[in-house]
Amino acid sequence: xxxxxxxxxxxxxxxxxxxxxxxxxxxxxxxxxxxxxxxxxxxxxxxxxxxxxxxxxxxxxxxxxxxxxxxxxxxxxxxxxxxxxxxxxxxxxxxxxxxxxxxxxxxxxxxxxxxxxxxxxxxxxxxxxxxxxxxxxxxxxxxxxxxxxxxxxxxxxxxxxxxxxxxxxxxxxxxxxxxxxxxxxxxxxxxxxxxxxxxxxxxxxxxxxxxxxxxxxxxxxxxxxxxxxxxxxxxxxxxxxxxxxxxxxxxxxxxxxxxxxxxxxxxxxxxxxxxxxxxxxxxxxxxxxxxxxxxxxxxxxxxxxxxxxxxxxxxxxxxxxxxxxxxxxxxxxxxxxxxxxxxxxxxxxxxxxxxxxxxxxxxxxxxxxxxxxxxxxxxxxxxxxxxxxxxxxxxxxxxxxxxxxxxxxxxxxxxxxxxxxxxxxxxxxxxxxxxxxxxxxxxxxxxxxxxxxxxxxxxxxxxxxxxxxxxxxxxxxxxxxxxxxxxxxxxxxxxxxxxxxxxxxxxxxxxxxxxxxxxxxxxxxxxxxxxxxxxxxxxxxxxxxxxxxxxxxxxxxxxxxxxxxxxxxxxxxxxxxxxxxxxxxxxxxxxxxxxxxxxxxxxxxxxxxxxxxxxxxxxxxxxxxxxxxxxxxxxxxxxxxxxxxxxxxxxxxxxxxxxxxxxxxxxxxxxxxxxxxxxxxxxxxxxxxxxxxxxxxxxxxxx
Ligand code: SF4
Numbered sequence: 001x002x003x004x005x006x007x008x009x010x011x012x013x014x015x016x017x018x019x020x021x022x023x024x025x026x027x028x029x030x031x032x033x034x035x036x037x038x039x040x041x042x043x044x045x046x047x048x049x050x051x052x053x054x055x056x057x058x059x060x061x062x063x064x065x066x067x068x069x070x071x072x073x074x075x076x077x078x079x080x081x082x083x084x085x086x087x088x089x090x091x092x093x094x095x096x097x098x099x100x101x102x103x104x105x106x107x108x109x110x111x112x113x114x115x116x117x118x119x120x121x122x123x124x125x126x127x128x129x130x131x132x133x134x135x136x137x138x139x140x141x142x143x144x145x146x147x148x149x150x151x152x153x154x155x156x157x158x159x160x161x162x163x164x165x166x167x168x169x170x171x172x173x174x175x176x177x178x179x180x181x182x183x184x185x186x187x188x189x190x191x192x193x194x195x196x197x198x199x200x201x202x203x204x205x206x207x208x209x210x211x212x213x214x215x216x217x218x219x220x221x222x223x224x225x226x227x228x229x230x231x232x233x234x235x236x237x238x239x240x241x242x243x244x245x246x247x248x249x250x251x252x253x254x255x256x257x258x259x260x261x262x263x264x265x266x267x268x269x270x271x272x273x274x275x276x277x278x279x280x281x282x283x284x285x286x287x288x289x290x291x292x293x294x295x296x297x298x299x300x301x302x303x304x305x306x307x308x309x310x311x312x313x314x315x316x317x318x319x320x321x322x323x324x325x326x327x328x329x330x331x332x333x334x335x336x337x338x339x340x341x342x343x344x345x346x347x348x349x350x351x352x353x354x355x356x357x358x359x360x361x362x363x364x365x366x367x368x369x370x371x372x373x374x375x376x377x378x379x380x381x382x383x384x385x386x387x388x389x390x391x392x393x394x395x396x397x398x399x400x401x402x403x404x405x406x407x408x409x410x411x412x413x414x415x416x417x418x419x420x421x422x423x424x425x426x427x428x429x430x431x432x433x434x435x436x437x438x439x440x441x442x443x444x445x446x447x448x449x450x451x452x453x454x455x456x457x458x459x460x461x462x463x464x465x466x467x468x469x470x471x472x473x474x475x476x477x478x479x480x481x482x483x484x485x486x487x488x489x490x491x492x493x494x495x496x497x498x499x500x501x502x503x504x505x506x507x508x509x510x511x512x513x514x515x516x517x518x519x520x521x522x523x524x525x526x527x528x529x530x531x532x533x534x535x536x537x538x539x540x541x542x543x544x545x546x547x548x549x550x551x552x553x554x555x556x557x558x559x560x561x562x563x564x565x566x567x568x569x570x571x572x573x574x575x576x577x578x579x580x581x582x583x584x585x586x587x588x589x590x591x592x593x594x595x596x597x598x599x600x601x602x603x604x605x606x607x608x609x610x611x612x613x614x615x616x617x618x619x620x621x622x623x624x625x626x627x628x629x630x631x632x633x634x635x636x637x638x639x640x641x642x643x644x645x646x647x648x649x650x651x652x653x654x655x656x657x658x659x660x661x662x663x664x665x666x667x668x669x670x671x672x673x674x675x676x677x678x679x680x681x682x683x684x685x686x687x688x689x690x691x692x693x694x695x696x697x698x699x700x701x702x703x
Pocket of ligand 1: 050177
């Protein structure tokens with residue numbers, strides 16, 4: 001039952017990567033009112049409609065309240081024992097590579113940290129991946145190729161100072177609403193906003209220029225920009241000579257991709273005058289920020305798209321400077337925190353990779369008996385390995401891959417083959433995975449959890465509880481540590497609370513660092529519970545001795561590559577992995593809507609949020625609606641090579657001809673056949689492993 005506490009608590013919104021600080025005031029009856037925290041630097045008191053409705057999502061009707069083993073309610077002792085015994089048995093019979101964890105950008109950093117530690121240091125496999133693979137893996141890979149580290153250079157405050165804000169592959173008005181308001185403030189004082197998106201979104205409506213780019217062509221646009229920069233006076237010869245390498249090769253490739261502006265504009269399907277205006281504004285505006293999000297990341301060429309953007313900022317030296325730089329907007333509340341602890345299969349903790357020296361360093365720090373020696377399986381490959389029987393035991397925490405991964409029907413079928421499926425989640429209404437779970441662990445949810453998250457500008461903020469978990473629900477870090485203990489690793493997982501996990505994470509970030517890695521929060525290494533509870537939001541890095549975090553990075557032109565120079569990347573020729581055909585003539589784009597979040601596990605509880613858009617839909621251009629015989633307000637069946645759904649039709653001029661758009665949120669449990677993830681193909685970016693979710697060939701017909 002809910003705690004009777006009525007004291008207001010400063011915490012963080014659990015939705016998007018803006019990471020708004022909020023104040024939750026419990027009503028003493030299980031509910032709470034939520035307001036923006038005027039002192040939090042991410043939002044200064046603002047919240048969007050999702051954040052404002054958080055108090056309406058605290059009901060317990062859909063909660064998992066008790067552990068269960070093979071469908072029968074069980075004690076925690078039994079559930080922990082079954083999970084530990086099953087993992088041990090699988091490892092004994094098939095080796096450590098036969099087990100995997102699939103985590104979530106909704107977990108707190110402390111949950112993430114112990115899960116990674118258990119798998120990578122004690123089980124001895126790196127098969128830990130996360131739904132962040134669907135969110136920002138291409139940005140991570142692009143940053144690492146260019147900077148030698150996964151570093152977001154700027155802060156939100158730079159948006160206040162920019163004169164040109166470019167949003168590419170981002171519907172910030174709906175997906176990062178509070179940040180979008182901040183951009184609109186900048187526009188009020190004279191900054192220009194350009195939105196690059198095939199759809200005319202709410203963000204495009206609030207822009208000075210909208211470029212309705214053809215799908216997959218972002219790299220052509222930024223290659224054309226690089227070519228024009230190279231001919232202009234803003235080419236930063238001195239900066240490039242001192243701080244970068246690889247410009248000539250990158251420029252040569254850009255010239256091949258975009259030989260002239262006319263050709264590039266035609267390939268991008270953007271009117272030439274608008275294309276030229278964008279290039280002229282970008283070149284003429286020193287204080288330019290280029291924001292990019294899922295339209296860039298969720299692509300089979302996502303990493304190249306990121307590097308095409310970074311190339312332009314490096315060529316002009318517009319990086320890490322006041323009001324200018326490339327800016328990755330993360331989708332989830334703690335995708336960044338997961339990256340920091342190594343929550344991706346190709347990373348170790350504290351932004352380290354899998355070089356011998358790094359494996360050795362982390363192993364010594366953890367006193368780990370069995371360190372993973374090489375990268376593990378990324379999300380799509382991980383579920384392929386589940387399907388093929390290579391992975392026999394899987395622990396899914398706080399996410400639903402049977403709805404959100406591409407080719408979701410295949411994921412669902414694969415889960416049924418596992419010898420052991422452990423599911424820890426707060427929600428009892430998870431479409432497609434609970435029926436296959438052998439062990440179910442009820443997790444504490446937002447409002448009950450205690451830990452930290454990191455937002456898009458590298459700012460770490462406490463998420464604080466204001467209610468007790470209902471039933472027998474427990475924090476994710478606790479259940480991971482209990483399983484580790486039962487597997488015989490107790491000494492390394494003996495934490496009195498999340499503050500001790502955070503303190504260890506901070507100490508590891510500083511361990512043998514000496515400024516060689518970007519992520520260093522050594523200033524927090526010795527913190528105790530009191531200091532943790534009182535922790536104010538801060539940006540990393542914040543090494544030992546620093547009084548505050550760094551607002552901006554790379555201002556001095558030093559990067560984290562071995563020679564401290566940033567790398568230009570010669571990108572591959574852009575093109576779609578799967579083109580439209582006679583049988584599948586439309587390209588399906590997917591995304592979020594304003595008032596729902598992911599698979600609606602929380603937002604679906606608020607009636608107010610359902611008022612915005614109440615049922616799953618597909619948007620299509622009037623010409624295509626006529627061609628395929630579907631009508632506004634009617635229902636249509638969409639079919640890809642992988643699956644089919646039925647959605648309500650919305651006919652709109654804002655949709656590009658030859659494309660369709662459908663939101664990701666609904667599932668078969670809420671709305672019949674509505675899992676858009678079942679349509680998407682499993683193609684992924686070869687560098688980042690991030691799947692293509694923006695251009696799946698589909699057929700449409702009246703339902
Ligand atoms: Fe929450 Fe994002 Fe809205 Fe802020 S902008 S209140 S973090 S959903």
